[in-house]
Amino acid sequence: MQTVKMVISGAVNAGKTEFIKAISEIEVVSTERRATDDTKLIKKETTVAMDFGRIAIADDLVLHLFGTPGQKRFDFMWEILSEGMLGLVILVDSTRPETFRETNRIIDFFVSYRDTPYVVAANKQDKPNAWSPDELRLALRLPPHVKVLPCVAAERESVKQVLLELLYVILQQSEE
């Protein structure tokens, strides 16, 4: 049985848990605890360890989805999670520009040293005052080759589209 891994990252409350829940075939394993720092101002429960989802591709192949913890104090987890990953989805809460700097920090961590295939998902596009993908590209100063995709993490079809777009990027970089 071969397993491959994708990582879903983003700032606190970007929608990582919801994203994985929307597509996973198993009940998502979330090690959530009551928030003890300023994240409790944003949501009551926040991810302090990780989310884990799974999609069976075939009898001999499984895709694992890992959500990274949002808070800075869990940065060390990012290294572990990113090892051997196939690709990366960076989720952004399009309604909260105060998280854009943190998003850039995350992109920088995952991408600066390695040629990691990744896409940026502009989440919460169904909310009023959401910044559009084009506006997010400018705000995050992303190069033209990086895909910035509209996303509503609660909707399975939207999540599917983001994963497919990431897979097309991976496909371009893959070998015969």
Place this chain on the structure above:
Amino acid sequence: MALVGNIRDFSLSDFLYLVDRGYKTGCLHLNRLDESASLYFDKGKLITASRKDHAASVTDLLIQKNKLTSLQASDALVAQRNDGGANLSQVLLQREYISREELQKILQQYIEESVYVLFGWPDGEFRFEQNQRPEVTSPIMPVPLPVEHLIMEGVRRIDEWGRIKDRIPSNDLVVKFVEQPGDKAKGVQLAAEEWRVFARINGKDTLAEISQKTGLSEFDVSRIVYGFLTAGLVDVIKKPKPLPVMATGRPMAEPPRVKRGLVSRIINRIRGM
């Protein structure tokens, strides 16, 4: 839909960059305590701006500067009302009450001073209303102002390490020109110290090395490069390093080179879900 936020989190320079690169038309409203300001843009360029308690019509401004008489102002206002398409600045030019160059100079000075003050705000709510246009009597510049010029001047007034450190976290970063700064560079006027730094940018030297070669302090070099960066003239990049070592002591692995067939299988599966 409006773009909303706080300049504490997304700075005015960053927003001007977004407006410029996104060719935005509309009004940026800023509010802080009992102060407020409005900046109007047309296709990414600034056409007018005003601050609360400092707002004036174009005719009031010109009368204050003794460049227009009250009679001319009244006549222009009547003409503008009869010609719904033109703004008051255009009517003044059509009637040759003032030259284009002089009108531009006076309005640019007024508008720039309205904007520069805003760079000193540590925070403030912003709201960008797409396609919102200024009043026809506003001091609308005949030639819209490129924002790079505003960014450079605004950044000269920044003396906070914190804001600079957000974009330039280390002096070990290498400064390089963006692919095509050509048109962007045209709107920028550099001071002598800025030229010294500009001339040292070669895509190889770090900020620390530029500081050493120019004799400028690291803060000054960072502040100047921050200006170039915000105006979209340069990029800062990390020096290539060996792969980082993980907390476990092992080197971080490169992403695996996967087979096309495997990726295609995953694509087909997800498409079918």
